[in-house]
Amino acid sequence: MAAMAAALRGPGRRFRWRTQALAGGVRGAARGVAAGQQDYDLLVIGGGSGGLACAKEAAQLGRKVAVVDYVEPSPQGTKWGLGGTCVNVGCIPKKLMHQAALLGGMIQDAHHYGWEVAQPIRHDWRKMAEAVQNHVKSLNWGHRVQLQDRKVKYFNIKASFINKHTVCGIAKSGKETLLSADHIVIATGGRPRYPTHIEGALEYGITSDDIFWLKESPGKTLVVGASYVALECAGFLTGIGLDTTVMMRSIPLRGFDQQMSSLVMEHMESHGTQFLRGCIPTCIKKLPDGQLQVTWEDRTSGKKDTGIFDTVLWAIGRIPETRNLNLKEVGVNINPENQKIIVDAQDITSVPHIYAIGDVAEGRPELTPTAIMAGKLLAQRLFGQSSDLMDYNNVPTTVFTPLEYGCVGLSEEEAVAHHGQEHIEMVCLREPPQLVLGLHFLGPNAGEVTQGFALGIKCGASYAQVMRTVGIHPTCSEEVVKLRISKRSGLDPTVTGC
Numbered sequence: 001m002a003a004m005a006a007a008l009r010g011p012g013r014r015f016r017w018r019t020q021a022l023a024g025g026v027r028g029a030a031r032g033v034a035a036g037q038q039d040y041d042l043l044v045i046g047g048g049s050g051g052l053a054c055a056k057e058a059a060q061l062g063r064k065v066a067v068v069d070y071v072e073p074s075p076q077g078t079k080w081g082l083g084g085t086c087v088n089v090g091c092i093p094k095k096l097m098h099q100a101a102l103l104g105g106m107i108q109d110a111h112h113y114g115w116e117v118a119q120p121i122r123h124d125w126r127k128m129a130e131a132v133q134n135h136v137k138s139l140n141w142g143h144r145v146q147l148q149d150r151k152v153k154y155f156n157i158k159a160s161f162i163n164k165h166t167v168c169g170i171a172k173s174g175k176e177t178l179l180s181a182d183h184i185v186i187a188t189g190g191r192p193r194y195p196t197h198i199e200g201a202l203e204y205g206i207t208s209d210d211i212f213w214l215k216e217s218p219g220k221t222l223v224v225g226a227s228y229v230a231l232e233c234a235g236f237l238t239g240i241g242l243d244t245t246v247m248m249r250s251i252p253l254r255g256f257d258q259q260m261s262s263l264v265m266e267h268m269e270s271h272g273t274q275f276l277r278g279c280i281p282t283c284i285k286k287l288p289d290g291q292l293q294v295t296w297e298d299r300t301s302g303k304k305d306t307g308i309f310d311t312v313l314w315a316i317g318r319i320p321e322t323r324n325l326n327l328k329e330v331g332v333n334i335n336p337e338n339q340k341i342i343v344d345a346q347d348i349t350s351v352p353h354i355y356a357i358g359d360v361a362e363g364r365p366e367l368t369p370t371a372i373m374a375g376k377l378l379a380q381r382l383f384g385q386s387s388d389l390m391d392y393n394n395v396p397t398t399v400f401t402p403l404e405y406g407c408v409g410l411s412e413e414e415a416v417a418h419h420g421q422e423h424i425e426m427v428c429l430r431e432p433p434q435l436v437l438g439l440h441f442l443g444p445n446a447g448e449v450t451q452g453f454a455l456g457i458k459c460g461a462s463y464a465q466v467m468r469t470v471g472i473h474p475t476c477s478e479e480v481v482k483l484r485i486s487k488r489s490g491l492d493p494t495v496t497g498c
Contacts, residue, residue: 040066042382043181045159045167045325048084050358050371051187052143057379059150066179067147068169070158074209075194075202081140082154085189085359086368088136093212094232096132098400101239105402123240125217132212155179160326164351183382186332186341186349186356187375188321190366194314195224200284204292205312208233218242219310222294224281226252228399230315231264235402238273245274245307247281247296253399257411257427260440267403267442279305284312320360330354335362345389347378365395396454398447406450408457409438434463441480449477 042058044051047069059065071088073079080088100123110117147154157169157177166180192207208229211218219242223234226248237244246268253261269275276296282304283295295306320340327334333342333350341356343349343363349356355378358364358371373390380386396408415424415437423430427438436457441449456466471478 040064040153040179040181042066042183042185042379043068043167043179044185044187045069046084046185046187046189046321046358046360047082047143047154048187048189048358048371049086049368050189050375051084051185052082052147052375053372054185054187054357054375054379055152056146056150057376058383059152061379061383063383065150066153066155066181068155068157068159068167068179070156070169072158072191074191074207076206076210078210078213080213081137082143082156083136083140087139087143089209089212091368092139093132093136094208094236095400096135097128097212097236097240098232100128101236101402104239104241125240126215128240129212129214136212158324160324161330161332162326164330164354182353184354185347185375185378186322186325186354186360187358187371188325189359190318190320192229192314193317193319195281195316198281198283200286200292201281201312201314204284204286205314207314211313218313220308221245221311221313222247222292222307222309223313223315225315225317226250226254227315227317228253228256228401230313231268231401232399233313233315234273235268235400238268238271239402243274244272245276245309247276247279249278249280249299253405255411256399256405257407257438257440258413260405260407260442263442264399264401264403264405268401271402281312318359318366322360332356338362346381347374347390365392365397367395367397370395394454394458396450398450400447403442404444404446405440405442406446407438407440408450408454409436411438411440414438428463436461436463436466439480441477443476443479445476449480452477453480 041063042055042065044055044065044067047067051067055065055067069082071079086092104121104123107117107121144154155169155177157171159167159169159179162168165184166178169177169179171177192209194205194207195201211233218237221237221242221244223230223244224247226246230246231252234244234246251258251261252265265275278299279296280299281294281296285293287293292309292312293306294309294312295304297304320338322334322339322341327341331351332354334340335342340362341349341360343356343361347355347357347361357374357378359366364370370390370392377386377388377390380388394409396406398404398406410418410427412427415427419429427436427440429435429437439450439453439457443449466481469481471481
């Protein structure tokens with residue numbers, strides 16, 4: 001490996017890439033003469049939100065940059081283009097299908113406002129899916145154009161480390177490419193977890209990697225899990241008229257405020273989503289007619305039951321894409337429990353010139369906006385004489401369930417754990433100036449509402465300051481600044497935080 005690194009290193013100890021198409025493969029390239037050479041200051045592994053943001057920022061700062069990205073097809077064969085999870089199988093298609101479901105509800109209400117709407121109202125999955133998929137493909141193309149405009153070299157190859165400055169990438173055709181750089185950023189994100197210990201789970205189940213790319217309606221669907229992915233998918237499936245059941249082992253929306261999480265679930269249940277609480281699936285079998293027979297166990301009673309579904313969607317968490325990077329070879333440390341890469345506050349791994357950002361990094365929120373900002377700030381620290389670090393405190397987010405849930409700051413459970421029950425009134429400090437520790441909003445357009453209040457909380461807003469803010473009438477968000485309650489009042493608000 002040392003000889004290969006020496007062969008690849010050019011004058012001034014700069015690194016070059018080379019493609020080898022001769023017999024002997026890429027490892028023989030170290031002994032041969034490269035047909036073409038080009039220096040890279042930065043190599044980004046992963047073409048998702050964080051990786052692309054980092055690459056484009058570095059290029060804007062005048063550096064030579066390469067991005068490598070490769071999508072391994074899902075177990076069901078689904079694959080997609082450049083842009084990562086958010087663009088292809090996450091935020092974007094999810095929000096579009098969520099919007100489709102909301103439109104269905106508006107159509108149901110339209111006759112109350114004088115609109116004559118033909119009945120019955122039917123939804124066409126194929127038409128929606130085609131529109132969503134075409135939009136996603138346009139974004140894929142847009143990302144490629146942006147890289148080209150910034151003179152960022154893009155390689156559609158599956159990369160793994162062969163030494164601390166060099167990766168070997170394999171294209172779909174089998175062609176191998178060596179890429180080397182002074183700095184390497186790992187931004188490979190994660191993929192949905194399959195419960196491989198359950199019979200039939202891998203063969204017959206799908207995940208969020210597949211649901212947005214289905215050509216035909218999933219029909220009667222069992223969603224397994226109670227994560228935000230699970231509840232968002234179950235919400236829009238119910239909203240477009242599909243028979244949908246959520247099977248949850250324990251609590252909904254773990255890590256979020258549990259009062260709000262319960263209200264989210266209650267609303268979904270009242271609008272047609274069915275819930276199997278405290279249950280775990282034990283087996284999936286495919287019937288002769290193509291439907292799926294699911295057997296599950298009630299964890300409290302131990303009783304088993306079965307149901308017939310057209311689709312089973314696993315939404316039980318995600319696994320970081322680190323297993324095939326050969327990180328051990330170059331000394332990059334990972335958390336053995338979750339396979340995430342251990343980084344410091346500057347996103348540096350155990351190897352000083354190798355960095356990790358986004359979902360693949362230990363202790364980082366799995367959110368697109370944080371990955372984008374972290375990527376930009378990293379590039380600025382490396383090449384722009386900046387010392388600014390990413391601040392992961394008070395990051396807002398929204399769960400796009402039928403009734404949306406937006407939050408920023410601490411949940412009530414976290415506030416009590418950090419400060420003690422006696423020092424907390426709702427999600428504010430009890431002592432003056434009663435600093436707002438968290439805000440939680442359940443209602444329409446929760447993302448838009450929360451985004452605005454996030455700035456105030458980021459700037460250290462107090463309870464009194466929020467109460468002195470004049471609301472815009474009539475809006476949902478004015479309810480936040482009208483809030484004059486505490487736990488002792490006995491009221492059960494749908495807006496908490498002050």
